[in-house]
Amino acid sequence: MTAAAPWLVALFVAGGLGLLIGSFLNVVVHRVPAGVSIARPASACPSCSSPIRRRDNVPVVSWLALRGRCRDCSAAISARYPIVELATGVFFLVVAARLWPLTDVPTEVLPLVSRLLSLLAFLWLAGASVALAVIDVEHHRLPDAIVLPSYAVGGVLLAASSALVGDWAALLRAGVGLAAMFLFYLALGLGWKGGMALGDIKLAGVLGLYLGWLGWAELAVGSFAAFLLGGLFSVVLLATRRVQRSGGIPFGPWMLAGAWVGVFAGGIVATGYLTLLGLA
Template identity: 35%
Template sequence: MDLLTSFATFIVFALGASIGSFINVVVYRLPAGLSIVSPPSRCPRCLHRLGKWENVPVLGWLWLKGRCRHCQTPIAIRYPLVEAVTGLIFLLVFWRFGFSVQTVGYWIFCGWLLALSLIDLDTMTLPNPLTQSGLVVGLIFGVVASFIAQLPLNEVAHQLMLSVLGAVLGIWIFDAIALFGSLALGQAAMGAGDAKLAAMLGAWLGWKYLLLTGFLACAVGAFIGGGAIALGILSRRQKMPFGPFLALGALITIFSGEAILTVYFRLIFPAL
């Protein structure tokens, strides 16, 4: 059993790291308007096409000692870090949900969130192709998962409606926050992409966990933003990407959302 567990752990991490390698491609090429399919991975300076061993996630970077084998241009350490983090996330999801359709769904969801977070950090944008496709995939996956679970058609329809409600609620709430925040601050308080990301989160998580995700994102964002202002890293008027905080809130919700809500309702409604 230990051997089987070790083998499964290796396979899951390797799969996650490979997805992380593709996420690196998406994060670099999508904002630049380049194809994410072709050309194959290559050095951005000398345009040398990477070989099979050079393309191995994490290990390829270590083997090359962080430099292009041909022109010796340094390769940013972010690439293997993204691959390793994606592999770790895949492992955490697998350990939490085991061999299940839920695991596959959360792998897809987390991959989308990681790509969006990195793009937001780099460009302060959340590309429509990713948020919109993520929303559609979330709705489709919810239906497919319901059928796999052999739920009655009325239950499938109910789950779909909850996902649609979550998506609509997400874009309404964050559009409202952006509007009133802009009026209060006298400048744009939130980008349009954040509302679209919230709609995607609602499609995947449903309205209840969307609200929890939004609360966690705001709490963490306020804490980190306030700390950065206090330390002089950011000014009060300086913009800060909110997408990574939404993604972090969603990740916490995936693993601990039910427990957090249970504790919350026990504190608020102790008699129930």
């Protein structure tokens, strides 16, 4: 079997899994802020309460086949549903390509399992990122029900991944990253009126864990990018008078966006910056 075969399989599986997870995330986004169980009752049309048939639960395809309307009452179904599904599928595929590049496909058992565990950890973060971003935009909340389990899932999977190949340096960086980002956001929350909310502080620790595990460059770039992106967006909104200075602009989506900039381009950005300064 060539190296490209498992790589292509991994990308295909990750993209398909992302579509399915995206469908589930629509349930999470709708129910978690309302404090409703994500397991029961079964999904139903919010207009006529008719149960959603299995054939109408196929990600993206069902929405297109129904032309964005309920099969029973013809009520409009938000385009957010297929957008979340498709975006999650693409997101998962891109994350898999980043964590499992074709030029570095493990062939031995332990490194292969290690890579799979780290990939699962980052796919969890990708799914959580989609749900948290949508919820924070709509409700200005970062629910504990999503953030707190991410500590356990990320910690266990990344620790197991490192242990299998003896990469203890990655675990040390993960711990430092978690503590550094959590304490930095905590200091901002305590020292600046109207600064970081408690949800942002909790999320910061999760992002620090993941970014630190990847590397110092990813941690530094991912941390800084959140403030750069969030600041630029806020300036644009203020300049166009879309929001007042006292208006609330959720920072969670920019924390997540910045973290993923660190994941995908942290090494490149850090190297370019150091080269510009003549330090690399």
